[in-house]
Amino acid sequence: MFKAIVSAATLRDALDSVSVLVEECKIRLNEDGLAIQAVDPANVGMVDLSLDSEAFESYEADGGVIGVNLSRLEDIAGMGNAGDLVHLELDEETRKLHIRIDGLSYTLALIDPDSIRQEPDIPDLDLPAEIVLEGTHLDRGIKAANMVSDHIALRVDESEETFHIEAEGDTDDVDLELTRADLIDLEVGPAESLFSLDYLKDMNKAIPSDAEVTMELGEEFPVKLHFEFAEGLGQVTYMLAPRIQSD
Amino acid sequence: MFKAIVSAATLRDALDSVSVLVEECKIRLNEDGLAIQAVDPANVGMVDLSLDSEAFESYEADGGVIGVNLSRLEDIAGMGNAGDLVHLELDEETRKLHIRIDGLSYTLALIDPDSIRQEPDIPDLDLPAEIVLEGTHLDRGIKAANMVSDHIALRVDESEETFHIEAEGDTDDVDLELTRADLIDLEVGPAESLFSLDYLKDMNKAIPSDAEVTMELGEEFPVKLHFEFAEGLGQVTYMLAPRIQSD
Amino acid sequence: MFKAIVSAATLRDALDSVSVLVEECKIRLNEDGLAIQAVDPANVGMVDLSLDSEAFESYEADGGVIGVNLSRLEDIAGMGNAGDLVHLELDEETRKLHIRIDGLSYTLALIDPDSIRQEPDIPDLDLPAEIVLEGTHLDRGIKAANMVSDHIALRVDESEETFHIEAEGDTDDVDLELTRADLIDLEVGPAESLFSLDYLKDMNKAIPSDAEVTMELGEEFPVKLHFEFAEGLGQVTYMLAPRIQSD
Structure with a gap:
């Protein structure tokens, strides 16, 4: 189950920081917010992102994982002005994400998370x-x-x-x-x-x-x-x- | 006979709405204003434009037809600021259009109207x-x-x-x-x-x-x-x- | 010896007027200011530029000549805002120009002036x-x-x-x-x-x-x-x- 409302600007900022490294990623829909970890194909750059549930207007999730095409999702978030609210709702059966912004409905086909590159194990380095x-x-x-x-x-x-x-x-x-x-x-x-x-x-x-x-x-x-x-x-x-x- | 003065902005708006469909068109220089009808080469899109003589600072015409290259005419109209006045005068003998904007004179060779695709017959549909x-x-x-x-x-x-x-x-x-x-x-x-x-x-x-x-x-x-x-x-x-x- | 401080805007204006004709040029570091003369490879266009020492915040030079790549120097000048001061200092031994703008140091390798096209003799025409x-x-x-x-x-x-x-x-x-x-x-x-x-x-x-x-x-x-x-x-x-x- 996943149902959330977030400003277009916040969604875009989150997606942009991941899409500079990868085209597709897994999004973990944790109870306390979204989390994304990804590594680029050459294993040189990694990203670890979290977006707290409090950053959303409303947020309900129970720990699922979805796979998304980032540029597609960025394009959709770009259809709203910065302050516009984006409504996200996962249809578990069809594995589609329903997205609404100010009268516009978008049905996004999700990607099988198993087909996306493994999330990296980001090492806990103690740097001087x-x-x-x-x-x-x-x-x-x-x-x-x-x-x-x-x-x-x-x-x-x-x-x-x-x-x-x-x-x-x-x-x-x-x-x-x-x-x-x-x-x-x-x-x-x-x-x-x-x-x-x-x-x-x-x-x-x-x-x-x-x-x-x-x-x-x-x-x-x-x-x-x-x-x-x-x-x-x-x-x-x-x-x-x-x-x-x-x- | 054709002699008219019109703002650069109005002329540009008129031309732009036709040039999205065709590169060349016939302009009918009617007594009560300009009229353009055109259809794209694939016969899919048509445009029917009229610009009333009252949209001009001054307007004199007696029903002739000229053929023009639209992008060329748009470039010329683009040499003026929005409020600048464009003076248009047809030389019947040389079949050239003399255009003046704020000290700039442009002599535009016209196209033989007979060489331009036939104007479409725009059907009078009664749509529900x-x-x-x-x-x-x-x-x-x-x-x-x-x-x-x-x-x-x-x-x-x-x-x-x-x-x-x-x-x-x-x-x-x-x-x-x-x-x-x-x-x-x-x-x-x-x-x-x-x-x-x-x-x-x-x-x-x-x-x-x-x-x-x-x-x-x-x-x-x-x-x-x-x-x-x-x-x-x-x-x-x-x-x-x-x-x-x-x- | 050459040591000068000049606003980024003034430096850019000077370089731009030469770089439209040539990629490399000699700069004469005269006591009373900079001077550049250049002709394009086809010998069709010439430029004669002088920038008075008073245009600089500070200026010291004793008549040397340096060869520079103009687009490289323009890029560096472009790292500062218009009002930022650019510090220039020639290292005679290494034939490098040290450039500083607001914390940024750039070491520019100079070009042997003898390898740059001869400066033109700009004729003193008396045009009517x-x-x-x-x-x-x-x-x-x-x-x-x-x-x-x-x-x-x-x-x-x-x-x-x-x-x-x-x-x-x-x-x-x-x-x-x-x-x-x-x-x-x-x-x-x-x-x-x-x-x-x-x-x-x-x-x-x-x-x-x-x-x-x-x-x-x-x-x-x-x-x-x-x-x-x-x-x-x-x-x-x-x-x-x-x-x-x-x-």
């Missing part, structure tokens, strides 16, 4: 450095790195107490230095890892520009990026595997 | 249902249908007194239900027909978003769409042939 | 007519000409005291007539020349829409276009070779 920064700073660093390379290094300078977003190109280099004054928070620790810029660009697209991003970082370890949406009732954690420096 | 709705509602239904199919059904539910814009895809369905409260006016009658979405999308492009659209509908009959522009002095009627339901 | 007009008028004439041809004629009518931007297409013609009242200034003289529209379109892209353009024109002679940026502290002169009328 934590950087809390504005989404706009991360965005600027990614744009700059993109001018010279398709890799990006994230690094904490322990003695200077600065965080660096860097890239080395064939001829040119960039370095965005963020000091304690630029950052919201910084826990220094040995941290420097190289990542695929394409993945980070995709993840960054889903981060609202006014979001606070919490980044956990180590030495040649995956990075974790955490941010909230829906006034804190929605939580997204991305994990991105590092590139080997000697590449 | 009439729906008057806001252009934005039609637009929303078309966008929704476009997510799942390349056909669109228009239907009146006589008992519920509702109008439906529907589409059935391979897996998903959509249905935009408009009640009497959503509609400007509704005359119920047996009405359900299927249409090519591409044509309706094109026609919809030419309908101003703030326009009232009057739709006449029957059972497996053509649909007629009527709207006004130029403060009611311009009239457009589209007619679109139905698809056979068993397709 | 001079037209001073708003950039928006030139823009309108170019757009109109572009509808019918890939050539454009610039012409002064000495008896009418008007300036004409004209184009003849295979079937259609356009003529934008600007009278003394439309122009900022006009010195009449025998002047009519035909130009490649592509070049003029590119040059026009770099002319700010609120700029005054001074045009010097003769009979089958090159045209000179002059405008200012950075509140008059930056100067650009384009020279464009004529097409032979009998083409």
Whole structure:
């Protein structure tokens, strides 16, 4: 059983943060809210999303799992204005999701969850450095790195107490230095890892520009990026595997 | 003889509603205003446009016919701001149309009207249902249908007194239900027909978003769409042939 | 030695006016400001740019020459908001330009100036007519000409005291007539020349829409276009070779 009402904006934010990695996903319809875990086909990027039942106007579910095509569902959510309410109701028999927005009814055929890639086991890493920064700073660093390379290094300078977003190109280099004054928070620790810029660009697209991003970082370890949406009732954690420096 | 002055916005609105169906058309330069009738190459969509002489700043004509390339004429009208006046004058000898907008002179070679597809004979159908709705509602239904199919059904539910814009895809369905409260006016009658979405999308492009659209509908009959522009002095009627339901 | 600070907007305006003609250029780092002269690969269009040291927040240079990739440098300048200050510093040993904008450091590899096309010798022509007009008028004439041809004629009518931007297409013609009242200034003289529209379109892209353009024109002679940026502290002169009328 699943029956819920949610604003089009909240639904879109939730879907967007998953669709940058995968085309299809399983949605767990837990009693206390929705949960999605997914990993991209190359096993490089993972997402762990939860949307609390309190983020909904109304929410009833008893623990089922549905499989959805994300771009299809995003298109439907896009038929409403940000404040419009989206009514969702699962028809258990036909395995279709009935969606209503302001007079418009959409019947979405679901995907067999067993045909969707296994949900990842997101490891509980204890990473030595934590950087809390504005989404706009991360965005600027990614744009700059993109001018010279398709890799990006994230690094904490322990003695200077600065965080660096860097890239080395064939001829040119960039370095965005963020000091304690630029950052919201910084826990220094040995941290420097190289990542695929394409993945980070995709993840960054889903981060609202006014979001606070919490980044956990180590030495040649995956990075974790955490941010909230829906006034804190929605939580997204991305994990991105590092590139080997000697590449 | 033809000599007229009209605002760039009115001229553009008139041309746009015809150019969604055909590239070239005949313009009848009647004493009481312009008239255009055209049918697309596949004989599926027709347009009947009239622009009253009172929509012009000044207007003199004696019943000639000219052939024009619509996109060329639209480009020229686009060289003026909405309120700019466009001066049109036919040179009968050279068969060229002299166009002036704010210091810019354009000499447009006309097309031999005999080389343009015959104007259609738009049938005077007496269709059982009439729906008057806001252009934005039609637009929303078309966008929704476009997510799942390349056909669109228009239907009146006589008992519920509702109008439906529907589409059935391979897996998903959509249905935009408009009640009497959503509609400007509704005359119920047996009405359900299927249409090519591409044509309706094109026609919809030419309908101003703030326009009232009057739709006449029957059972497996053509649909007629009527709207006004130029403060009611311009009239457009589209007619679109139905698809056979068993397709 | 070269060390300077300049607003991102001023730097972008300077680079844009050169990059419409060439991909790489030499920048002369004179004591009193920057200077760039360049000619396109076909030897048809030339640009002569100077940016006074007073246009900078701070400026120190002693007459060196550097070679740069313009689109790369434009991308970097684009990383700042219009009012952001760009810090430029030349490392003579490594032949790299260090660029800083608001925490972002960029190390730009320079190009050997000897590998860049020779700077042109811009001839000091004494042309008989001079037209001073708003950039928006030139823009309108170019757009109109572009509808019918890939050539454009610039012409002064000495008896009418008007300036004409004209184009003849295979079937259609356009003529934008600007009278003394439309122009900022006009010195009449025998002047009519035909130009490649592509070049003029590119040059026009770099002319700010609120700029005054001074045009010097003769009979089958090159045209000179002059405008200012950075509140008059930056100067650009384009020279464009004529097409032979009998083409």
